[in-house]
Amino acid sequence: MTRSRIILSVASGKSVGTVAAGCGVTCKTVRKWCQRFAQNPVVSTLSDAPRCGRPIQIPSDIRCQIIKLACSNPLKRDPLRNVWTIGSLKQQLQLETGWNVSSSEIHRILSFKEIRPHRVKMWLHSPDPDFSSKVKRICSLYITPPPKATVLCIDEKTGMQALERKYPLKHAGVGREGRKEFEYVRHGTRSLFAALDIKTGAITGHCSPCRGADDLLLFMDHLAKVYPKGPIYIIWDNLNIHHGDRWKKFNQRHWQRFRFVYTPLHASWANQIEIWFSILQRRVLRHGSFKTGDDLQRKVLQFIQHWNTYEAHPFKWLFKGNFDNAKAC
Numbered sequence: 001m002t003r004s005r006i007i008l009s010v011a012s013g014k015s016v017g018t019v020a021a022g023c024g025v026t027c028k029t030v031r032k033w034c035q036r037f038a039q040n041p042v043v044s045t046l047s048d049a050p051r052c053g054r055p056i057q058i059p060s061d062i063r064c065q066i067i068k069l070a071c072s073n074p075l076k077r078d079p080l081r082n083v084w085t086i087g088s089l090k091q092q093l094q095l096e097t098g099w100n101v102s103s104s105e106i107h108r109i110l111s112f113k114e115i116r117p118h119r120v121k122m123w124l125h126s127p128d129p130d131f132s133s134k135v136k137r138i139c140s141l142y143i144t145p146p147p148k149a150t151v152l153c154i155d156e157k158t159g160m161q162a163l164e165r166k167y168p169l170k171h172a173g174v175g176r177e178g179r180k181e182f183e184y185v186r187h188g189t190r191s192l193f194a195a196l197d198i199k200t201g202a203i204t205g206h207c208s209p210c211r212g213a214d215d216l217l218l219f220m221d222h223l224a225k226v227y228p229k230g231p232i233y234i235i236w237d238n239l240n241i242h243h244g245d246r247w248k249k250f251n252q253r254h255w256q257r258f259r260f261v262y263t264p265l266h267a268s269w270a271n272q273i274e275i276w277f278s279i280l281q282r283r284v285l286r287h288g289s290f291k292t293g294d295d296l297q298r299k300v301l302q303f304i305q306h307w308n309t310y311e312a313h314p315f316k317w318l319f320k321g322n323f324d325n326a327k328a329c
Helices: 002-011 016-023 027-039 060-070 086-097 103-112 131-143 213-226 245-253 273-285 293-311
Strands: 150-165 184-197 203-208 232-236 258-262
Touching: 002 016, 002 027, 016 027, 060 086, 060 103, 086 103, 131 232, 131 258, 150 273, 150 293, 184 213, 184 273, 184 293, 203 213, 203 293, 213 245, 245 258, 273 293
Parallel strands: 150 232, 232 258
Antiparallel strands: 150 184, 184 203
């Protein structure tokens, strides 16, 4: 189509530059096809000339079948396979079409379409029917908190493993990544109850061998002493111990100062404490070695103290609850 437009435009008297700009090509391309058409003024002249190299061996319908297979659910064909691999695609293609296509060729076909059937990313969908209204309320508390009120993001980081590495971590060197042995000795777990003050970024934390309703109540009573004045908005998820009459009785003991705001189902990312938990994971837990459960607890609390003294800051929350104009936080 473009080559025909070039010939017709030049024949109508337009300059080479005007034709090139109108067809979205270079002047060199315009001159090339005008010269070729002048040598043999037939329509076939505008077709591709024979090229060097091996001719196409795999027809288009087989290529489309490979792509169709890669985008299909393998469980419908093999109840023991959850994702496709290059080898399994090769076998299934031969079974259904009789074509024996090499693994490298299947890889090239899928790469051209940017299809990677063996790679699976985590994805979380919230089934909450009130998702939008809940998220907007939480975002409004982050962006415009009520005057003279404290907004706290609370959650539990459970199952923190006290792993003692049998061999020390080898730090990175020139041209070499850091390395650690896979062997370890397990000394139990600890659970962390943590609250993030969105105005200051300060963390209030408490470690416990287990996570139960009584442990959470003790932590909440401690928060009431840390923040003795004004209303307190608690943002947390829908864990079973976050619900129930215990919180009505708790609020009565504390003069109805607490307002509980729940994140939507499967939307813990709306809770800012998760941001700080990721910092704790990277800085303390991921590569740490702990001799006992108490050692783990001590180092976690030390990091909280260090954070509050030197690094505490409010997180900049840009998302306002409108997914049409969403921004990262």
